[in-house]
Amino acid sequence: MKKIKIFTLMALVVSTLFSCKDNGKEIVEINPDKVAAAQFVDLPTAPVILDENNPDGMAPILFTWSKAQYGYAAAVTYTVQAAAANSEVYSEILQSSLNYNVMTNKALNNKLLGMKIKANEVSNIKLRVISSIGKSYRDTISQVRQIAIRPYKTVIVYPSLGLPGNYQGWSPGNEATRIYSTANNGKYEGWIDFTSSDAIEFKFIDGFEWGKPDKGGPAVTPESNGTINGTLAGGDNIKGVPSGYYRVECNWTGNTFKMTPISTWGLIGSATPGGWDNSTALRYDKATNVWTVDVTLTAGEFKFRANNGWDINLGKSEEDGELSLGGGNLPATAGNYTIKLMLGGAIPMYEMIKK
Incomplete structure (x- = not known):
């Protein structure tokens, strides 16, 4: 009986995985027939009402799903995404290495409001789970499920970048010289008055005080219409911006920015x-x-x-x-x-x- 058990176990492994060697290192190749995406289980059928009187308490929904299968004990990262019922634009709600997670009322509420789900109304949203084991295999996506949920109205604190410079006293925390990422996607924009009698110098900073990550770049050259397309590289102050009022867009992760002059x-x-x-x-x-x-x-x-x-x-x-x-x-x-x-x-x- 012992030999039969060993043979059965080995047969299972062989049928699930293939292996080869690259420079002496063994590489596991996954059999697609053995892969199964995670799927939601036990989602609520009644509307989920978020409690504005208990923002730090747990939201009345347990996000839980079956474990994704790859034919071996893989380390999986699960990402729950949501979208409005009439949209195909999904936003990340949470990440977990387990097959379940919870959120506070405040955290979930802010995510929903950031997606433009209406406050104080019951709305349908779509949910899906993305399963990832890194570069070993492509991500798998669950079936889309739908729930009804009601967020509450509150002030959302969006991620922001400061633009400290000599035009505003080199103050990273100046609220009037910040740009914001309302989609929480690493892309920021805002409206900044760079009017100054001095030759303007400034930087971008991810925080409200010096010591937080900041980025400068080479001097810029405005185009014929005054638009500036710049690159964030190194720690030098950004120079060459004419005095004026601008719409500022910044791709923080992509290390680029754009400034459009606003005259009226x-x-x-x-x-x-x-x-x-x-x-x-x-x-x-x-x-x-x-x-x-x-x-x-x-x-x-x-x-x-x-x-x-x-x-x-x-x-x-x-x-x-x-x-x-x-x-x-x-x-x-x-x-x-x-x-x-x-x-x-x-x-x-x-x-x-x-x-």
Whole structure:
């Protein structure tokens, strides 16, 4: 009986794995027929309600899944991803080396709000599990499952980079000179006033104080339209940026950045004095980083656009008071207004004050 057991075990191993040698090192080749992706088990069928009164408590959902199979005892990293029910854009929710995990209400809530899942409403989301054993074999993906969940409204703290420089006193923690990654994907953007009488020097820093990772780069040369495409390399201060107001985009992991000069912001649309042909200019207050206009509107629609063109425009977002790049037209009722465009945070905001 002992010999039969040994033979059976060896037959199982041979049928599952193939091996060869490369420079004396044994390499295991996985038999695809023995591979099985992880699959969710025991997901809730009732809506998951996140508790805003207990943000540090465990969310009422246990993410659990079957173990992925590779024909041997592989070390697997599992990544749970989620997407809105009507979207194919998945975002990472959590990672685990086990076949289960939990999250706090706050952590899960922030992930969902970052995906633009509406707060205080029950919405359907899609879930999937990615299983990875590194470069040994391609990642496997589970079947997509769907649950209903209700996040709550809160302030999201997005990852951000500081842009300290001589134009703002070399202050890494200056809130007015930060750019943000609202998708939490290593790509950041924001609106920075680089106006200065001195030749500008600055760096990017991943933190609010010196000692955190920072990146500089070679001097830049603006293109004919003023746009700057730069590279992050080394610790030298970035130089060559003309004084002015810019939209700044940075790929932190890709070590590149782009700066687009903004000379004006204006209102455009059927509700504005210039219709869809001419912008009504906003005035800029450097102290508050707010653009403002006093204007008489008719019933209709409007948007914000930069540089009297359509390359950069802001319109309707899913949340009241928020704006999104290239968003839809904003509705307006007739009246006299003070309209403010606020670009100092992670999300562009606007305010209409009727006189």
